[in-house]
Structures are given as structure tokens and as C-alpha cells.
Amino acid sequence: MQLTPAATVAAAAVVFSLALILLPSPSEAHNITKILAEFPEFSTFNHFLTTTHLANDINNRETITVCAVDNAGMADLLGKHLSIFALKNVLSLHVLLDYFGAKKLHDITNGTALAATMYQATGSAPGSSGFVNITDLKGGKVGFGAVDNGGIDATFVKSVKEIPYNISVIQISKILPSPDAEAPTPGPSQMNITGIMSAHGCKVFAETLLASPAEQTFDSSVDGGLTIFCPGDAAMKSFLPKFKNLTADGKQSLLEFHGVPIYEPESSLKSNNGPINTLATDGAKKFGLVVQNDGQQVTLKTPVVTARITSTIFDEQPLAIFELDKVLLPRELFKGSLAPTPAPAPAPEPVADAPEPSKKHKSPPAPPAADSPADGPAADQTAADSNGAVRFDGGRFATVCFSLWLIILLL
Structure with a gap:
């Protein structure tokens, strides 16, 4: 069967579109x-x-x-x-x-x-x-x-x-x-961590760190690689009243919660979403963070707060320091700060003159809501995601099938 010129162009367009769908993205290149x-x-x-x-x-x-x-x-x-x-x-x-x-x-x-x-x-x-x-x-x-x-x-x-x-x-x-x-390179221990932070908008956090045993934890971690997420002065000042109410161990843990025991440049943070451990992480209490990107914006999430990286203060192997717009609050210290579960809506008041329903004719049970997460494909998808299973991209599969069908139809 010979195709008309219009059909030939349409078929070529479909094949090209199909090729684009199946090609890996640049981030998956190698x-x-x-x-x-x-x-x-x-x-x-x-x-x-x-x-x-x-x-x-x-x-x-x-x-x-x-x-x-x-x-x-x-x-x-x-x-x-x-x-x-x-x-x-x-x-x-x-x-x-x-x-x-x-x-x-x-x-x-x-x-x-x-x-x-x-x-x-x-x-x-x-x-x-x-x-x-x-x-x-x-x-x-x-x-x-x-x-x-x-x-x-x-x-x-x-x-x-x-x-x-x-x-x-x-x-x-x-x-x-x-x-x-x-050739030997300058040792990282010569770096003045608190001095660098103080000179770039994180003076309050630096001074707080200097008054805590956590400073030694930061200093001893630099040689093996260290990333510091430093709250800006405005964020740290507004947080100080809560900080002062913590126990001595709680203060140290919160400060160490802002350090990661590996060198993570900005390019690495943008390409590696997911949970990371902190200097406060131990066997009994997790004290972990989640890195999540939104375009070029890097955010750090805990169950209590979401903070954004606003600037890079220092980035030179093996140390990276980033400024945050908020103090990172670990769930282990601020469980009470979690948002309360919304109260259920009050039931509607019964109408006084409504006739009593007949006992012989019972109303059929209401069907489950279409967006209920209890069951159905959405729940199966959520379960698959939470268990780490490979997700099935139904939209992409449907597009491929439709493109193949259109090619056969044109032929």
C-alpha cells in the first residue's frame, strides 16, 4: 500500500515522537x-x-x-x-x-x-x-x-x-x-570554620557553636570531609528562645544536626535526592535529613520544618558551607512542633421534620469515594513507591502504544 504525502509526513512525525519518548534523558546518560x-x-x-x-x-x-x-x-x-x-x-x-x-x-x-x-x-x-x-x-x-x-x-x-x-x-x-x-596540599584543619561563617551572615550560629562541645565535633570531622548547613542570622536569632529551653545534650545534638560528615558540593546536592545522615546521627536516634530539589532550588526537610539553601558560603574540598533560611528542627527534639491532625468536620444536624426511613427498604451503602486512598490503583502505586519497587509509567506506556497503533493504521 502506497502512502499519500500527508500520511508519510504524519507517520514520520509519529516515529520521531516515539523516538524522543524512548530516548534516555541527559541525566541518565551515564x-x-x-x-x-x-x-x-x-x-x-x-x-x-x-x-x-x-x-x-x-x-x-x-x-x-x-x-x-x-x-x-x-x-x-x-x-x-x-x-x-x-x-x-x-x-x-x-x-x-x-x-x-x-x-x-x-x-x-x-x-x-x-x-x-x-x-x-x-x-x-x-x-x-x-x-x-x-x-x-x-x-x-x-x-x-x-x-x-x-x-x-x-x-x-x-x-x-x-x-x-x-x-x-x-x-x-x-x-x-x-x-x-x-604534592602535599594544605591541611583542612587550618580552616577557621566559625570565622568563615561569621564573616558571611551566620555569626549567631557560629557564636552558638563556639560555646558548645559540638564545635569539637565539627573541627574533628573536617579532615574526612564536612558539609555545614548554617542558618542565617535572622533565622537563628528568632530561634534562640527555643534553643535556650533545650537540655545540654539537646543543644549539642541540634547544632550537630546541621553538619553532614562528608563533603557535598552544590552539584552533588542537586543530583542526589534522598535521606542523609548528620553529625548527630547515632544508633539510638536517627537525626536524619532529606535532601529534595525543586528545579535549581535545594531544600532540606525534616518532619518538622523545610529549609532552603539561600547561598553558598564556602566550597573547597573537603569543606562546604551553605546558608539556610531556617533552623533545622529534628523530630527527635521537636515532636510537639509537628502540625496537629485536623479535627473531623462536625456531622450535619438532623432535620426535625424529616420522615423516618422505612425499615423494609434500606438504602444501599454509599460507594467508596473516588479519591479514597484506602484501595484502588492509587493505593497500589503508593504502596509500590514506599516499598522501593520500580514504578510502572502508565502514561508513557499508553503514549507508546497509541503511537504504534497510529503507525499501523497509516500503513
């Missing part, structure tokens, strides 16, 4: 942690991508190449006993800000290429030390070398995973030595 999890020989490399938070940076970029090193190669690096900050610099040197699949590596123009790396992008690399030389060698080999070290230090082994032209994960034979990347 996940370096999941990719490497399929290859146990890279488990150490994968672990430190997560520990140094490089995994988040990789996932938030497109057109990128990760030069993975197997567990034996990582053992040589870990034997140098570098700080976590120097280790991040070294691993950042193995993330190229361009796409190099196996074919491109063997087809390098003029036999050599200079690739910028994530280490260069951080601004921490002095001079040209954040670049890597890629050289096409004899015998079909490809060599890699850090510019500040000179020469060829490693060779291409194999392609691990390629998603053109989004991400390429390749294996190289060893870690690229770099004197600049491996």
Missing part, C-alpha cells in the same frame, strides 16, 4: 560507578572515585574519557600514602575532557594530542601540569604521559565501555605519575 561495577578488576579505582567525589563530577559532564587503572596499578599509588586531597588530584588527571574511543586513539592527527583533564579544570593544577600527552606509538600501541612528568608513563590496554560521544572508559597500564598532582 553513571561511572555503575559502569565500573561490572568489572571487579577496577573495584579499587571505582571506590576512590566515589570517596573523592570525582564520580559525581564525571556523571555531571558530557564528552569525557576516564582512564581506569586496575587494582594492581592502584596498589602502587596507594603505597605512596598520599592525602585524600592529593589522591583526588592524581585521579583527576586520569579524567580527560574529550572523547577518546579506541578508534580515535589509533587515528590521532600527527600522531600526538594534548588533552586537558579534570585536574586542569579544577584550577588547582599549576601551569600546564593538568594536561596529558597522548602519543601513537609503533606496533599499534598508544602512550600516555603527564606533561609535568615528561615522557610516556603508561600505555592503552583496552576499551572498557564506550557510549559515543558521551563517555569513553578505557584501561591504561598504570597510574600517571605527576609531581604537581602528588
Whole structure:
């Protein structure tokens, strides 16, 4: 059957729409942690991508190449006993800000290429030390070398995973030595946390922290990574009367509730919704927060209050400090602040002259309300969501089925 021009255009439009529906969104394009999890020989490399938070940076970029090193190669690096900050610099040197699949590596123009790396992008690399030389060698080999070290230090082994032209994960034979990347970095303990907060609109919280044992908890946590959610001065001043009514343990717990024992930059908070632990979390009392995004706005939720991040005060590995518009109130300390359940509406008064219903003819029971959450598909969906099951996207499935039916009809 031959289609008319109009039918051909309509069919093409339907096919195009169907393709758009089925394509993954950019945020689902790649996940370096999941990719490497399929290859146990890279488990150490994968672990430190997560520990140094490089995994988040990789996932938030497109057109990128990760030069993975197997567990034996990582053992040589870990034997140098570098700080976590120097280790991040070294691993950042193995993330190229361009796409190099196996074919491109063997087809390098003029036999050599200079690739910028994530280490260069951080601004921490002095001079040209954040670049890597890629050289096409004899015998079909490809060599890699850090510019500040000179020469060829490693060779291409194999392609691990390629998603053109989004991400390429390749294996190289060893870690690229770099004197600049491996150089000692300033210790985070030198940072004056309360001084930073005081100078950027959180003086009241900083002074309150200085008068509490919680300050030591914050200071001792910086080395391993720390994120602080600091209420602004106006919010903290209005809260002080309630704060003074807490016990000594309650005051310490509330202050520690505003700290998270890992480094979470803003990009990480925007991409990782869900519950997080705080410095106040222990085995008996949870003291947890929920991160939830609304577009570019990051909010922190407890059962008692929802606070917004209004600004970034400080963000430099391993410390991030954000200002909030409200004090975070944990349920464990402020159960009484929960909103009361609305009282049921009063029953309508009976009409005095209404005739008494006949005993022989009973009225049929009222059907359940259409929006009742007790049962039905909505309840099943809610139950599935709460149990962590994969949700069935009925709207998307219906759209796909309709598009296929329309194509068949046009043919």
C-alpha cells in the first residue's frame, strides 16, 4: 500500500515522537560507578572515585574519557600514602575532557594530542601540569604521559565501555605519575570554620557553636570531609528562645544536626535526592535529613520544618558551607512542633421534620469515594513507591502504544 504525502509526513512525525519518548534523558546518560561495577578488576579505582567525589563530577559532564587503572596499578599509588586531597588530584588527571574511543586513539592527527583533564579544570593544577600527552606509538600501541612528568608513563590496554560521544572508559597500564598532582596540599584543619561563617551572615550560629562541645565535633570531622548547613542570622536569632529551653545534650545534638560528615558540593546536592545522615546521627536516634530539589532550588526537610539553601558560603574540598533560611528542627527534639491532625468536620444536624426511613427498604451503602486512598490503583502505586519497587509509567506506556497503533493504521 502506497502512502499519500500527508500520511508519510504524519507517520514520520509519529516515529520521531516515539523516538524522543524512548530516548534516555541527559541525566541518565551515564553513571561511572555503575559502569565500573561490572568489572571487579577496577573495584579499587571505582571506590576512590566515589570517596573523592570525582564520580559525581564525571556523571555531571558530557564528552569525557576516564582512564581506569586496575587494582594492581592502584596498589602502587596507594603505597605512596598520599592525602585524600592529593589522591583526588592524581585521579583527576586520569579524567580527560574529550572523547577518546579506541578508534580515535589509533587515528590521532600527527600522531600526538594534548588533552586537558579534570585536574586542569579544577584550577588547582599549576601551569600546564593538568594536561596529558597522548602519543601513537609503533606496533599499534598508544602512550600516555603527564606533561609535568615528561615522557610516556603508561600505555592503552583496552576499551572498557564506550557510549559515543558521551563517555569513553578505557584501561591504561598504570597510574600517571605527576609531581604537581602528588604534592602535599594544605591541611583542612587550618580552616577557621566559625570565622568563615561569621564573616558571611551566620555569626549567631557560629557564636552558638563556639560555646558548645559540638564545635569539637565539627573541627574533628573536617579532615574526612564536612558539609555545614548554617542558618542565617535572622533565622537563628528568632530561634534562640527555643534553643535556650533545650537540655545540654539537646543543644549539642541540634547544632550537630546541621553538619553532614562528608563533603557535598552544590552539584552533588542537586543530583542526589534522598535521606542523609548528620553529625548527630547515632544508633539510638536517627537525626536524619532529606535532601529534595525543586528545579535549581535545594531544600532540606525534616518532619518538622523545610529549609532552603539561600547561598553558598564556602566550597573547597573537603569543606562546604551553605546558608539556610531556617533552623533545622529534628523530630527527635521537636515532636510537639509537628502540625496537629485536623479535627473531623462536625456531622450535619438532623432535620426535625424529616420522615423516618422505612425499615423494609434500606438504602444501599454509599460507594467508596473516588479519591479514597484506602484501595484502588492509587493505593497500589503508593504502596509500590514506599516499598522501593520500580514504578510502572502508565502514561508513557499508553503514549507508546497509541503511537504504534497510529503507525499501523497509516500503513
